[in-house]
Amino acid sequence: MTAALSLKDVTLTHGDGEEIVLALDHVSLEVGPGELVAIVGPSGAGKSSLLAVAGALTPPTSGTVRLGELDLGTASRRELTRIRRERIGFVFQSGNLIPALTSLDQIRLPLTFGTFENPRDPRRLLAEVGMEHKADRRPHQLSGGERQRVGIARALVTRPQVLLVDEPTAALDRQRSQDVVALLAREAHDHGVATVMVTHDHDVLHHCDRVLEMIDGRLREPLAETA
Amino acid sequence: MFLALRELRFARGRFALMGAVVALIAILVVILSGLSVGLANDGVSGLQRMPVASFAFQENVSKDAAFSRSVVGQDALDTWAEQDGVIGAVPFGNTLVNARTDQGVEIDLALFGIETGSFLDPAIRYGSAEVQEGEVVISRTAAEEGIEVGDTIILQPSEAELTVVDILDDQHTFGHVDVGYLPLKTWQEARAGVRPGDVVPDRVYEEFTAVALQVDDESAVDWAAADEAAGTTSLTREESYGASPGYTAEIATLQLIQWFLYAISALVIGAFFTVLTIQRRQEIAVLRAMGASTRYLLRDSLVQSIVLLVVSAGIGIGIGLALGAAVSATAMPFALEAAPIAVATVLLLVLGLLGAALAVLRITRVDPLAALGGSR
Ligand SMILES: Nc1ncnc2c1ncn2[C@@H]1O[C@H](COP(=O)(O)OP(=O)(O)OP(=O)(O)O)[C@@H](O)[C@H]1O
Numbered sequence: 180m181t182a183a184l185s186l187k188d189v190t191l192t193h194g195d196g197e198e199i200v201l202a203l204d205h206v207s208l209e210v211g212p213g214e215l216v217a218i219v220g221p222s223g224a225g226k227s228s229l230l231a232v233a234g235a236l237t238p239p240t241s242g243t244v245r246l247g248e249l250d251l252g253t254a255s256r257r258e259l260t261r262i263r264r265e266r267i268g269f270v271f272q273s274g275n276l277i278p279a280l281t282s283l284d285q286i287r288l289p290l291t292f293g294t295f296e297n298p299r300d301p302r303r304l305l306a307e308v309g310m311e312h313k314a315d316r317r318p319h320q321l322s323g324g325e326r327q328r329v330g331i332a333r334a335l336v337t338r339p340q341v342l343l344v345d346e347p348t349a350a351l352d353r354q355r356s357q358d359v360v361a362l363l364a365r366e367a368h369d370h371g372v373a374t375v376m377v378t379h380d381h382d383v384l385h386h387c388d389r390v391l392e393m394i395d396g397r398l399r400e401p402l403a404e405t406a
Numbered sequence: 407m408f409l410a411l412r413e414l415r416f417a418r419g420r421f422a423l424m425g426a427v428v429a430l431i432a433i434l435v436v437i438l439s440g441l442s443v444g445l446a447n448d449g450v451s452g453l454q455r456m457p458v459a460s461f462a463f464q465e466n467v468s469k470d471a472a473f474s475r476s477v478v479g480q481d482a483l484d485t486w487a488e489q490d491g492v493i494g495a496v497p498f499g500n501t502l503v504n505a506r507t508d509q510g511v512e513i514d515l516a517l518f519g520i521e522t523g524s525f526l527d528p529a530i531r532y533g534s535a536e537v538q539e540g541e542v543v544i545s546r547t548a549a550e551e552g553i554e555v556g557d558t559i560i561l562q563p564s565e566a567e568l569t570v571v572d573i574l575d576d577q578h579t580f581g582h583v584d585v586g587y588l589p590l591k592t593w594q595e596a597r598a599g600v601r602p603g604d605v606v607p608d609r610v611y612e613e614f615t616a617v618a619l620q621v622d623d624e625s626a627v628d629w630a631a632a633d634e635a636a637g638t639t640s641l642t643r644e645e646s647y648g649a650s651p652g653y654t655a656e657i658a659t660l661q662l663i664q665w666f667l668y669a670i671s672a673l674v675i676g677a678f679f680t681v682l683t684i685q686r687r688q689e690i691a692v693l694r695a696m697g698a699s700t701r702y703l704l705r706d707s708l709v710q711s712i713v714l715l716v717v718s719a720g721i722g723i724g725i726g727l728a729l730g731a732a733v734s735a736t737a738m739p740f741a742l743e744a745a746p747i748a749v750a751t752v753l754l755l756v757l758g759l760l761g762a763a764l765a766v767l768r769i770t771r772v773d774p775l776a777a778l779g780g781s782r
Pocket residue numbers: 193194200201202220221222223224225226227228229779
């Protein structure tokens with residue numbers, strides 16, 4: 180079976196001349212449908228860079244990125260936008276919700292970007308992440324954990340093939356962190372979404388199917404710790 | 407539209423503030439437009455209503471004082487009457503006088519001397535009472551000052567007397583002064599300052615201000631050759647407005663103020679949307695990362711600016727019209743006319759939208775990458 184997301188020999192450099200930073204150093208990664216992969220590593224290791232490349236936000240300096248059969252290297256800017264819209268979901272640190280929208284509208288929003296064959300029902304999805312009682316609240320009336328739940332629902336409403344999650348628990352306490360990652364694991368498994376989650380939080384790794392460590396732009400299996 | 411309308415509602419305080427500025431500008435634009443039209447009417451409505459294509463003035467007369475300086479005579483009239491394409495050439499006299507009535511009303515008048523029975527005669531044009539020597543027909547606006555039919559107007563300082571025989575239905579003014587139509591002979595005496603009982607030299611009855619011309623086809627007349635032959639300088643009716651005292655300066659000033667207002671509204675709206683777009687940078691980056699196209703985002707922001715502009719300009723124009731109606735009822739030179747207000751509205755909207763569009767284009771420069779990692 181083909182991986183939902185595959186990176187092959189991907190490098191990414193920032194800057195030019197003498198100031199070149201190698202953010203990704205020959206990274207290869209395959210994530211299957213329904214799999215939740217955690218990426219840990221020190222600050223500046225290249226974790227966000229990995230998400231940017233996998234999420235069609237930045238073209239890699241070399242190497243290939245594939246979503247299923249689709250090679251991102253051959254896509255135009257406009258096609259990349261469309262790929263992000265239809266096949267990729269992002270969950271951002273601290274939610275990054277739109278201040279003007281209620282929880283329910285946050286989830287409806289991605290569906291207004293284009294037409295979708297089989298989107299999930301926003302109201303039911305809101306209930307699934309346990310937020311139906313706050314459907315009419317705006318982000319400033321929600322707690323950090325609640326914002327993340329809405330953010331996760333927003334990323335999933337278009338039924339993306341790949342879900343990319345950047346430090347979802349950075350602003351949350353222990354219990355909320357457990358709940359949010361458990362929700363991510365459940366959604367990934369139940370709906371077959373290939374999920375990559377960057378985290379600093381080692382307490383949540385037991386929810387994940389696989390844990391990889393990133394150091395200095397290189398990706399590898401962690402030495403001792405496991406889920 | 408989904409996002410645009412919800413953001414309008416969410417940030418309604420901010421948008422209302424901006425809208426209030428646009429509405430105030432719209433009010434000013436309406437008031438200025440009313441003032442322009444009012445002043446123009448006050449300055450030249452007497453000329454505007456004349457069934458005249460051109461006036462032939464004394465040769466090389468200065469254009470901004472043509473009516474007060476020009477003197478022409480029978481020769482010029484005869485020459486113009488013979489020109490190809492000219493279907494009517496009659497004498498026209500125009501002079502400003504101070505007067506009071508026997509009822510004690512002080513009034514300034516623009517005396518328009520006309521040949522009775524000619525195409526300038528209000529009796530021919532409006533079916534008003536015919537004026538005989540020593541009589542005058544006055545503008546509605548003079549009646550508003552308290553003059554009635556049957557009153558005697560006493561010219562200053564000559565003490566010559568004119569009897570008011572009729573009042574016209576419309577505004578006939580020239581140089582902010584009410585027009586009185588009177589027979590050419592009476593006009594000539596008034597202009598010369600003839601006192602009752604004076605012996606009048608013949609010369610007085612040979613001079614008038616200009617030859618009023620009617621043509622069937624402007625281009626059929628060889629204007630230059632005719633001017634040469636008649637020893638005159640002809641101005642079209644519109645050109646002659648510039649000879650109404652203060653007309654050009656007033657209109658130019660008001661137009662300049664209006665253009666400043668359009669520019670200010672475009673700038674203010676541009677600045678508002680620039681700040682708004684900069685504030686929304688992170689949000690826009692998130693939307694782009696989620697796959698919103700540039701077109702989607704631009705359309706969304708433009709919808710916001712259109713709603714803002716149309717609603718606030720609409721409210722402003724409504725208030726402006728209400729205020730204008732109140733001002734119209736006073737003695738201020740003010741007139742609301744649909745066409746200039748429509749033009750002003752369109753300009754306000756188009757230039758405002760232009761300002762907003764330039765600001766909103768900034769969206770295209772937001773990198774979706776900024777959505778990642780950035781916590782605020
Ligand atoms: N736009 C950029 N220009 C130059 N260098 C950059 C840029 N973005 C990232 N880098 C560099 O690339 C490297 C990887 O950055 P990245 O943001 O991927 O790290 P990270 O693992 O996500 O770190 P953190 O845990 O702090 O979020 C860092 O050394 C960073 O300084």
